[in-house]
Amino acid sequence: MPFVAQQMVNALQLGSIYALIALGYTLVYGVLRLINFAHGDIFMVGAFFSFFAAAVLGLPFLPTLLASMAATALLGVMIERLAYRPLRHAPRVSAVITALGVGLFLEHFTLASVGAQPRLMPPLIASAVYQAGPVRVTTVQLVIFLVALLLMLILDRFVNRTLTGMAMRAVSWDKSVVPLMGISVDRIIALTFAIGSGLAAAGGLLYATAYPVIEPYMGVLVGWKAFVAAVVGGIGVIRGAMLGAFVLGGAEVLVAAFLPSTYRDFIAFGLLLLLLIFRPQGILGRREVQKV
Amino acid sequence: MSRAADLTTAFFARPASWPLVLTGLLLAAWLIHRYGWLNPYQQQILMYVGIHIILTASLNLVNGYMGEFAVGHAAFMAVGAYVSSLITVRLFPFQAAPLLFPLALLVGSLAAGIVGLLVAFPSFRTRGDYLAIVTLALNMIVKSAIENLEVIGGPRGFLGMQRLTTLPWVVFWVISSLWLLRNFIYANLGRGVLAIREDEVAAELLGVDTRRVKLHAFILSASLAGLAGGLFAHVVQFITPRSFDIVRSTEILVMVYLGGIGSLAGSVIGATVYTVALEWLRFLGQWRMAIAPLLLVFLMILRPTGIMGLREFVAFIPREERNLRARLEALGRGRQGWPPAGEAGRVGPHGPA
Amino acid sequence: MALLELQGVSRRFGGLQAVADLTLQVPEGELTALIGPNGAGKTTVFNLITGVYRPTGGRILFDGQDLVGLPPAAIVQRGIARTFQSIRLFKGLTALENVRIAHFARVTYGPGAWLSRGRPFREEEEAILAASYQWLERFGLARYALEPAGSLPYGDQRRLEIARAMATRPRLLLLDEPAAGMNPAEVEALMELIRWLQASFQVTIFLIEHQMRMVMGLCQVVHVLDFGRLIASGTPDEVRRHPRVLEAYLGQGAGGS
Numbered sequence: 069m070p071f072v073a074q075q076m077v078n079a080l081q082l083g084s085i086y087a088l089i090a091l092g093y094t095l096v097y098g099v100l101r102l103i104n105f106a107h108g109d110i111f112m113v114g115a116f117f118s119f120f121a122a123a124v125l126g127l128p129f130l131p132t133l134l135a136s137m138a139a140t141a142l143l144g145v146m147i148e149r150l151a152y153r154p155l156r157h158a159p160r161v162s163a164v165i166t167a168l169g170v171g172l173f174l175e176h177f178t179l180a181s182v183g184a185q186p187r188l189m190p191p192l193i194a195s196a197v198y199q200a201g202p203v204r205v206t207t208v209q210l211v212i213f214l215v216a217l218l219l220m221l222i223l224d225r226f227v228n229r230t231l232t233g234m235a236m237r238a239v240s241w242d243k244s245v246v247p248l249m250g251i252s253v254d255r256i257i258a259l260t261f262a263i264g265s266g267l268a269a270a271g272g273l274l275y276a277t278a279y280p281v282i283e284p285y286m287g288v289l290v291g292w293k294a295f296v297a298a299v300v301g302g303i304g305v306i307r308g309a310m311l312g313a314f315v316l317g318g319a320e321v322l323v324a325a326f327l328p329s330t331y332r333d334f335i336a337f338g339l340l341l342l343l344l345i346f347r348p349q350g351i352l353g354r355r356e357v358q359k360v
Numbered sequence: 361m362s363r364a365a366d367l368t369t370a371f372f373a374r375p376a377s378w379p380l381v382l383t384g385l386l387l388a389a390w391l392i393h394r395y396g397w398l399n400p401y402q403q404q405i406l407m408y409v410g411i412h413i414i415l416t417a418s419l420n421l422v423n424g425y426m427g428e429f430a431v432g433h434a435a436f437m438a439v440g441a442y443v444s445s446l447i448t449v450r451l452f453p454f455q456a457a458p459l460l461f462p463l464a465l466l467v468g469s470l471a472a473g474i475v476g477l478l479v480a481f482p483s484f485r486t487r488g489d490y491l492a493i494v495t496l497a498l499n500m501i502v503k504s505a506i507e508n509l510e511v512i513g514g515p516r517g518f519l520g521m522q523r524l525t526t527l528p529w530v531v532f533w534v535i536s537s538l539w540l541l542r543n544f545i546y547a548n549l550g551r552g553v554l555a556i557r558e559d560e561v562a563a564e565l566l567g568v569d570t571r572r573v574k575l576h577a578f579i580l581s582a583s584l585a586g587l588a589g590g591l592f593a594h595v596v597q598f599i600t601p602r603s604f605d606i607v608r609s610t611e612i613l614v615m616v617y618l619g620g621i622g623s624l625a626g627s628v629i630g631a632t633v634y635t636v637a638l639e640w641l642r643f644l645g646q647w648r649m650a651i652a653p654l655l656l657v658f659l660m661i662l663r664p665t666g667i668m669g670l671r672e673f674v675a676f677i678p679r680e681e682r683n684l685r686a687r688l689e690a691l692g693r694g695r696q697g698w699p700p701a702g703e704a705g706r707v708g709p710h711g712p713a
Numbered sequence: 714m715a716l717l718e719l720q721g722v723s724r725r726f727g728g729l730q731a732v733a734d735l736t737l738q739v740p741e742g743e744l745t746a747l748i749g750p751n752g753a754g755k756t757t758v759f760n761l762i763t764g765v766y767r768p769t770g771g772r773i774l775f776d777g778q779d780l781v782g783l784p785p786a787a788i789v790q791r792g793i794a795r796t797f798q799s800i801r802l803f804k805g806l807t808a809l810e811n812v813r814i815a816h817f818a819r820v821t822y823g824p825g826a827w828l829s830r831g832r833p834f835r836e837e838e839e840a841i842l843a844a845s846y847q848w849l850e851r852f853g854l855a856r857y858a859l860e861p862a863g864s865l866p867y868g869d870q871r872r873l874e875i876a877r878a879m880a881t882r883p884r885l886l887l888l889d890e891p892a893a894g895m896n897p898a899e900v901e902a903l904m905e906l907i908r909w910l911q912a913s914f915q916v917t918i919f920l921i922e923h924q925m926r927m928v929m930g931l932c933q934v935v936h937v938l939d940f941g942r943l944i945a946s947g948t949p950d951e952v953r954r955h956p957r958v959l960e961a962y963l964g965q966g967a968g969g970s
Contacts, residue, residue, distance in 0.1 A: 103489055103492065151657050151661070154661045155660060155661060155664070158660075158664050159664065160488070161423075161427075161429055162660045162664040163660075164429065164489075164492065165613060165617050165656065165660050166656070166657050166660040166661070168431075168610050168613060168653075168656075169614070169653040169654070169656035169657040169660065170653070170657060171653075172607070172610060172649070172652070172653035172656075173650055173653040173654050173657065176646065176647075176649035176650035176652075176653065177650045179646055179649070179650075180645070180646040180647045180649075180650050184646075288606065288607075292496070292500065292606070295493075296497070299493055303489075328508070330504070330507055330508050330515070331504075331508060333500055333501075333503075333504040334501060334504040334505060334508065336500075337497040337498075337500040337501045337504070338497075338501060340493065340497045341482075341494065341497050341498070341501070344482060344490060344493065344494055344497075345482060348485065348490055540828070543827055543828055543830055544827065547827035547830075547834070547838075548816075548817060548820040548822070548827065549827070551810065551813060551814050551817065552814070552817055554803070554806060554810070554814070555803055555806075555814045555817075557805075558803035558804065558805055558806055559801050559802075559803055561765070561801070562797070562801040562802075562803070563803075563814065564784070564785040564786050565763055565765070565785050565786075565789060565794075565795060566789060566794070566814060566815045566817065566877065566878070566881060567786050567789035567790055567815065567817050567818035567819075567881050568786060568814065568817045568818070569786045569817070569818065570786065670805070678830065680830075680835060680838065680839075684809070684842075684859065685859060687842070688809070688842075688846055688855075688858055688859070691842070691843055691846050691847075
């Protein structure tokens with residue numbers, strides 16, 4: 069039993085990070101119906117921004133978090149403006165290919181400019197271990213969980229309670245009527261990219277805090293996993309992304325606990341395939357009725 | 361330009377022209393190989409070009425002609441590479457391997473085709489984004505499965521293959537693959553493929569058995585990718601799961617959309633331009649790989665259908681389909697149609713001229 | 714003798730009863746219309762007949778055989794073809810290719826033939842080409858044979874859609890608002906075309922239409938649908954005077970177009 073509880077803590081840690089990244093996929097998909105395949109690499113860039121803020125500028129945790137979120141949000145907006153906006157009325161495949169291209173560009177640009185050797189993230193949080201009953205929790209885990217939870221709560225309230233959040237939901241519902249209500253679709257989309265990228269940067273910093281080795285390809289696998297989480301939860305559904313992330317995190321931790329850890333990816337993507345066969349719209353997704 | 365095009369058209373209108381060109385190509389490849397007219401490095405690049413042509417054309421069938429969006433083509437390549445390598449290394453006696461090489465390639469290709477079924481079935485129900493996810497997941501699963509199979513080297517990879525892939529073989533398999541794809545596309549199932557791209561529901565409601573069409577297209581596409589994988593494995597002589605990850609798949613996508621969707625000529629151009637350009641850009645070091653995706657982004661913004669964009673070189677179109685206009689004119693003499701003769705004057709503005 | 718018979722057919726989408734306990738007949742060789750206000754469930758009926766949706770209840774008999782559960786392509790092979798309310802041509806393909814595709818299910822050659830492109834293959838392909846071109850000629854579309862279907866004028870696109878449907882050689886042709894978006898002259902030409910089709914190819918026609926003028930001028934039998942239920946059936950004159958029909962249409966200008 070203590071073993072299972074301990075694994076739950078690990079699952080929460082992994083799930084929190086996946087959730088922050090998965091939200092970016094789901095938000096962008098919601099407003100643009102675009103799978104932003106570059107998002108995993110935006111997460112990686114966010115981790116590098118955090119690394120520079122912490123290691124080069126020597127900032128403490130909170131300023132590092134805010135600085136890297138802001139810088140990455142700006143990057144996200146720029147990508148949208150330069151690469152995706154010209155394609156908004158093009159066939160959707162063009163936009164998806166572009167997203168793949170942007171992702172590869174970010175990877176290899178980072179590789180060429182900072183080099184391939186992995187960097188070590190300096191510890192920003194004094195490590196201490198708390199014993200809560202049978203379970204050991206580290207400060208790092210607590211911080212990860214609390215920061216992720218806080219950001220998700222803010223996002224949830226923002227989307228559901230504010231006027232701008234409502235406009236965002238309106239855009240994802242029907243882009244054509246929104247201008248009639250005096251809302252600029254371009255601004256809402258830019259904002260969505262900013263929020264999604266900012267959350268990815270937070271995910272990047274938290275990831276680097278938990279697993280302090282960062283390198284240009286780190287976004288590939290983590291990004292895809294987060295994407296799986298978004299799909300499992302029902303892509304386009306914000307709460308679905310969070311749910312999917314914790315389901316995936318749980319599944320992976322369980323696999324790692326009982327099987328050789330190399331089976332992790334196998335299980336994660338196998339889970340995805342099974343889900344797509346039996347419930348293609350995801351756990352919380354709505355099924356679209358075919359129109360003839 | 362148009363004069364050159366006319367000459368090409370005239371040349372390929374003759375029944376003997378294609379056999380002539382193909383024999384010439386094969387002969388040239390053999391001479392280059394036998395007498396070392398090009399150095400081994402140049403020959404290797406040409407072989408990569410050929411392998412990439414097969415990969416690009418096979419993915420083009422699904423993504424370009426059928427309008428689906430499959431993103432995990434490297435998975436099939438991996439299956440073909442590993443299966444054929446296992447056969448040549450573990451099954452065949454060392455001396456006989458060069459002779460039996462085509463057999464190993466075909467078995468590898470068949471195995472990849474069977475894995476292709478795994479994508480074909482989900483594609484019956486979903487398309488677009490979800491098919492992208494399914495193929496992506498398959499790519500990850502195949503890679504992860506190989507990593508967990510210690511008998512074939514696991515994450516460390518597999519080696520021991522002889523360098524069985526030679527330039528003449530590559531030319532031979534490229535010609536065969538393109539010929540197979542061309543004959544498939546310009547026939548009944550191929551028309552079904554185009555119909556699915558244009559409007560799957562309408563196709564189904566015109567009697568197109570979309571499941572049969574998809575099954576054929578996915579299996580054909582996957583097995584050709586498997587063939588390319590087998591050729592690839594016997595050039596590099598060392599394969600690891602990482603040789604077939606999502607980055608490789610993306611590269612194939614880039615070649616498809618660079619050359620042009622729905623075009624065999626586009627696939628040849630895309631694969632050639634990409635492969636050769638990357639070699640030329642080698643002096644850029646690591647920046648090289650940053651420029652390639654950037655080019656892709658520009659391409660998507662400026663010319664989303666690629667260099668050829670649904671057009672085809674005359675040479676790649678079967679003769680029967682080429683002179684349609686002339687044949688239709690021959691068919692269309694003195695037929696009665698609607699409206700009945702004499703009533704033409706009463707037809708609205710859009711009636712027959 | 715009814716060629717098509719719907720027996721108590723229902724279809725629910727979530728909480729919405731799109732079609733409720735619908736029973737009607739389409740007599741062989743005649744022109745039958747299905748009319749009703751917007752959102753009455755007319756297109757859903759066509760989707761149920763052609764297998765796009767599966768009924769939640771009831772039977773659909775075509776020539777005495779139940780169609781329920783068959784995939785759309787199999788239903789086409791039994792002899793039912795249709796057009797769409799919003800034109801669904803293969804817009805990027807030529808007009809000729811659009812019609813050629815409709816021959817898909819009739820092709821008999823196998824893999825050996827298309828691989829080798831030998832004589833049996835070429836002969837069958839030649840026959841398909843000739844038949845397709847003939848359909849274009851019959852509909853006065855031959856000059857567009859090698860033009861992309863999407864570039865045709867609107868009225869010709871509608872006609873090409875009918876030509877394409879006819880190329881599957883149906884016994885029953887379903888037309889979903891064929892006159893939508895047409896001006897009076899075009900409607901007149903379309904009515905003539907439909908009569909000509911029925912007379913020349915012995916095809917039974919079942920059409921959804923909004924324009925009463927067209928229905929009254931063409932059809933022998935009219936079924937009226939409202940909120941997924943059949944509220945009246947009969948000759949155009951009977952239906953026009955039916956009180957429930959007047960009531961259903963009143964909100965939209967009784968009996969108007």
